[in-house]
Amino acid sequence: MEFKTGAMLEIFLFLIVDIYLCLGEIRYSVPEEMRRGSVIGKVTKDLGVNMKTLESRNPRIEFEGRTRYCDINQQSGDLVVNERLDREELCGQKPSCTLTFDFFMENPLELHRVTLEIQDINDNVPTFPHNEIYLEIRESADKGERFSVDEALDPDAGLNSVQRYTLSVNEHFSFAVHTNADTTKHAEIILENELDREKQDHHSLILTAYDGGNPPKSGTVMIHVRVLDANDNKPVFTQTVYKVSVPENAPLDTVVVAVSATDADEGINADVTYEFSHISMRAKSIFSIDQKTGEIKLKGPMDFEDTSSYEMHVKAKDGVGQAASCKVIVDVTDVNDNAPVIFIKSLKTPFPENEPSGSEVAVIYVQDKDTESSGKVKCFFQPNTPFKLSPSIKNHFSLTTIERLDREKVSEYNITITAVDEGSPPLSSSISLIVSVGDVNDNPPVFERQSYSAYLTENNKPESSVCTVAARDPDWRQNGSVFYSLVPSEIGGLSVSSFLSINGDTGVISAVRTFDYERFRDLTIQVMARDNGSPALSSNVTVRVFLTDENDNPPQILYPAPQENSIMTEVVPKSALSGSLVSKVIAVDADSGQNAWLSYSIVKATDAGLFTIGVHSGEIRTQRDISESDLMRQSLIIAVRDNGQPSLSTSCAVHLVISDNLAEITDLKYANHQQDNSRLTLYLIIALVSVSTFFLTFIILIIAARFCQRKKPRLLFDTAVAIPSTHLPPTYAEMEGAGTLHSSYNYDTYLTTGSRTSDFKFLTSYNENTLLADHTLRKGSNDIINLSGECFSRESNEVCTCLSR
Template sequence: MLDRTMGGQGLVFLSLCFLSSTLGHISYSVPEELPKGFVVGNIAKDLGLDIKRLKSGRARIFTHESGEYLQLNSERGVLVIKERIDREALCGQRALCTLQLQIILENPMEIHSVTVEIQDVNDNPPFFEKKEVDFKISESALSGSKFILDRAVDYDVGINGLQTYRLEPRDNFVIKLHDQADGSKNVEMVLQKPLDREKSEHLSLVLTALDGGEPQMSGTMQILITVLDANDNAPVFTHPVYKASIKENAPLGTVVVTVTATDADQGSNGKITYSVSGIPDNARGLFEINSENGEILSIRASDEGSLVDSCKVIIDVADVNDNMPTINVLSKINAITEDAKPGVVVTMINIRDVDSAENGNVQCFINDNIPFELKLTNNDFYSLLTDGNLDRERDSQYNITVTCSDEGVPSLSSSVTLSLHISDVNDNAPVFDRSSYEAYIVENNSPGLSIFTVKATDSDWSQNARVSYILEDSSVNGVPVSSYVSVSADSGVIHAVRSFDYEQIKDFQFCVKAQDGGSPPLSSNVTVKILVQDQNDNGPQVLYPVQTGGSLVAEMVPRSADVGYLVTKVVAVDVDSGQNAWLSYKLQKAADRALFEVGLQNGEIRTIRQVTDKDAVKQRLAVIVEDNGQPSRSATVIVNVVVADSFPEVMSEFTDFTHDKEYNDNLTFYLVLALAVVSFLFITCVVVIISVKIYRWRQSRVLYHSNLPVIPYYPPRYSDTLGTATLPHVYNYDTCRTTDSRKSDCKFGRAGSQNVLIMDPSSTGTMQRIQSEKKPWRATHAFDISSLFFLLVRIATHCYSCIF
């Protein structure tokens, strides 16, 4: 098999020279055979680099050569000899021998080209492959006859290489050199003086090859000549030059070309044999010639009479695409931050294909749909760059496959996969799993109770994704929210700081901030609303009838009352809410022939049958007001009822209702005082009303004469807005007084005509019946004098009752 590696090295050299024109480049020249540790040059100084930069950039050498002849001393910033350099082993017969290497630095990535020329020293003498050659020359050979000699070999080049030949003795022959098209020289021994076999049948000559080095070196070969009888015709090749081509992967034994020579002599002098001479070093051992019909390069034909002729055979070795591209990763980074801008160099690679022409043309590409691009920076050098925005949360790692294919048929390719990790930056704020939260807590809770948990996630990594929860400063009814709730910084659990009372606060809201651990930190807020749920912790409260230790109030029911007659109404409220505030009313221990019943929902006490003579005049009803909570709470109110058609009829029974039998002798005085106070208030109110009316009349006249528009004002109507459904109507309060000045009582007025019985045992038997107003007073109606007077009387009476 043939191999074109030597030609491939020439291509590599040309590529590196082109690279030096675009990147940082320096050149050195040193002789071969220098000892280890010899300083070639100061890399740091010549490239203008600081020694600290060499260390931080992890400077290293990259070269295509199989052996490492040079090394970089980062501590001193110098390039030194690592192994002894033999120029002949490294470059052979090339006139220019260089070592091409690159200095690779990272963070940021840099590449500098260095060329080291290896100068030849005269350390190889010329030598001949054969120490002795034999010639059989007829004595009839004519002057000028040529005899081809094997060339000497000198591994040195230039002035140190082979320069000349010397033949001794020179009685019959001289040496002549003939330049060839490939730059080599054929050595010919030319007959100057005819031979005389009878005088000398055997001749011994010494051919010396000399180089031009200092000191000069040489090599010798002995030439033995046997003088034969005349053979006057030499073989003649049919062509002076033969050309042929062969593929480099041709199998052994393939016939390259057939050369043909003829000899006009007969017999043994006309029998032709073929041999090869002057094979170049890179072809030595690759070809052989068939002595009957052979080949290759310089071919010598001789007959048995020792007459010779020569021709040249040129064999072109045709390249076959038998080498895959070689990918060398010069430098790479294993991780890059996700905020890296487009154009950042990730990796630098070198591509080499030792084939030639199309078989050596290489194209490289990477896999699709990744934010990277492969850019050709030079003939054989590629840079892998970022080509878009990176997002670790989308792709935390990229496996980038670089594939290089040549243009041969069939195409050969190779690939390498680079793993690149994307480092996280804090570019994502925590996100709550809900836009807002709503939680419930039952009142009367214990402090420290866990109410609810807020949860936020951060798509970043590690510390950037560590979420802490913070309660934002705010206030609830003027009180800091931190006195109501607290938030666990790690878990987001919201705890109650205090015990809540639904009757004081029904709901409140606050903000919780989720903050990550990045630098600077990112955060987001969410609103949390806490709804306090009611418990049945309040019992019903009776508003009417009022249960006090003062004067006694009784409801009077005539004996002629029809079934369903409304006696009174028990009014109660419950400050709880919902079903905890739904009230129901019932009588306690109702008799078998009960005369009254109470409305389960409205608390109205009505008669359920006609009054009979057997019914007691005095009725004492115990009404239980109960809410609908679990467990339920209740309150009891006592309602006194008198069954009679007139006041004298019940006088004898009335005394049983009193709580105190003492009489006040000064009652008349207090009554007179109360009337005086009422009269004074009445006169004062009349004066104020008249003054207000006169003032309004004057104002209206002024507005009338000023032609200004008059905008009437209507006071708003008032309504119950408590929303507890336990006070659906507006009630008027009536003040009732008794003969006992230390006791008083009040009741709610009703919309219809209701009888209120006011009893005074100490009086002379007179009883008063106060008929309630048929129409309730409204803020939108104008006052009249009688209404005002009546109101003042009631106020004064109430004041009197309260005083005593």
């Protein structure tokens, strides 16, 4: 050991003397967007490097980020562009844009800091935020008013950014850029001449932005200016005098004439309303005018024998009071003025939908004051309805059904009945009657789905919502109101109501208790929807509730099993090579899916570089060959973590002993007692033994070493370690691909360290067939290997030879 330490010290001092570290800084300035492979500068020439030894010194460039923007040509020593250099992408609008990286050379080691200044080029055009700008300006706007517009943007810097604007030639607008006190700029359009919407209601302008490049680049935007109206025009009637003729028996609400006026303004200034400005009391009781449309209608009867002509004046006003007037003359013509009058004698409404075909709905009476043929009337109504109108006693008609009604298809019928006399010309009148269809409870509730599926995470809070069922009943009122309930059933011998409940009004299904995924995976229930009709109708639907797993179980370590009074120790042969399997941590998780995916890691170790553990397998292997300098006792703290969110973990301790001799392992237990003796006594004993028996001890050590070489047991091996059998928990079930323990990793027995006479059993694996109904594991073979290298079969007592590496 003293020789090795001295040699290492000499090598370390030699390396310190041999390494030469040189720090320097050089700068280059290049324009952006250079092609890949373009030469930035000759680094070797600037640093005075010998080109003959350049390639052997392994020159290289290292950036702090992932992108290598530059590289070194090892043959020529040129610094070349490796990736696209975009100043706007790297530095944005910063006034200065630089990249820094390190230039290395070896034999001797040199390090130089290189700064690359990227210069801006005019590679971007000014662009506006939008392709078009829309402005609205009132025609009454004063000259000199300013209107803000969006500025153009240019990602370039300095003179290559936006420098000036131009506006297309026009007589009304100019353009200016205003700079605030905080140096921010605002683009504005200035009104130079007053606008007139009636002459031109829209202006189109082109705004162009130029940068300061050479040659300059430009971008344009279209500005649409809409001129808003001001009330500078009054309404104008299409006619100054309207003259019409109306028969005396014209029905009420008949449009006599429609006056019309227009306004050249826009918006509210062009909204025209109409009213009578001069009208007699008699005419006012007969005629009405629609303020919006200008329609003059009859609101009272006219009689030619009373008045043959009516004269009235109509005024039209716009939104702010501008007005105009016209004259309306109505001439009344004499005709057969006694039209039939229709009366509804009886009407059965609502009419029950379950009434048979041919039932009477209404009785209608028609009256006509005329005589002879003018007093005879006929009645009819629109076709394609489930009714018919049949004549009965004089001038009486019966309205009956021709088929059974269905309220869910049509709940109401609007029937217009017209009566026509046989006069010349014939007169007629109409009346509308509404027949409502009364509801009967003839439809059961219908669920929106044929079945429902819901998902609920375990460990839920009681009364948490699971899902909502909904049923619709096309009937009306109480016949269509739906009430929900659970169909009585049992789940695992308990009533379904002890698991779930439902809101009878809303159909919301809630959990009554907290569920455990490891106990229940899904629940199937029946929900009944019942209406409030008499008799009540109902329907059922199946609801299946699937429980989803939550990471509520930490990993359970099966091996090494926790011991109260003893520590389980694994034996590692001193001849173990790198990668040798020395032990295995076996763990399972009661959860499922990714919550049961386990990963293993070493939290603490006596020698951090000696052992490693498989992340997913849990196998503990050596990272390097075992050396004589390694401590005999090694302890590992292993953490087992699942893949849940949040993840849960469990830890265990694995104790390893590096030895080829079982006697050393046993004596190891008593070594700690001797460490408590006084140091002075130990020094005296060591001195006495060293002086008195040095020569005798040397001879004994030589004889013992030769004896051990002959009698060294071959029971230990490189890459296989026996692991004690263990019982899996009753709830454990193997799942392929789920991340839990695979059956091929269950082992039989191991070599104990607490006894000098323990037998060593051959390493065996378990398969699926060895897990019995009582949840215990049994060996697939009864062969046992003893310490002398021979194995015995308990069944045949035959002797076999065991080989070791």
